[in-house]
Amino acid sequence: MTDQKGALISAQTEVGTYTSDSQHIRDLIRREQARSADIEATRLALMKASPAGRLVHSA
Numbered sequence: 001m002t003d004q005k006g007a008l009i010s011a012q013t014e015v016g017t018y019t020s021d022s023q024h025i026r027d028l029i030r031r032e033q034a035r036s037a038d039i040e041a042t043r044l045a046l047m048k049a050s051p052a053g054r055l056v057h058s059a
Contacts, residue, residue, distance in 0.1 A: 001009075009024050018024040 006021075009021050012018050012024050013021050018027065
């Protein structure tokens with residue numbers, strides 16, 4: 001982790017947003033997992049709604 005990112009995480013802990021740096025990191029991981037799951041659910045819904053059952057990318 002870069003010093004800048006570490007400082008950002010520590011600053012959030014210092015102001016009381018999180019009780020520890022590890023709590024902040026766990027929260028970031030949970031948010032990323034939820035975001036990835038939402039993206040996958042949207043992708044699957046679009047594929048299901050597509051007549052051919054696949055997504056077509058246009059340029």
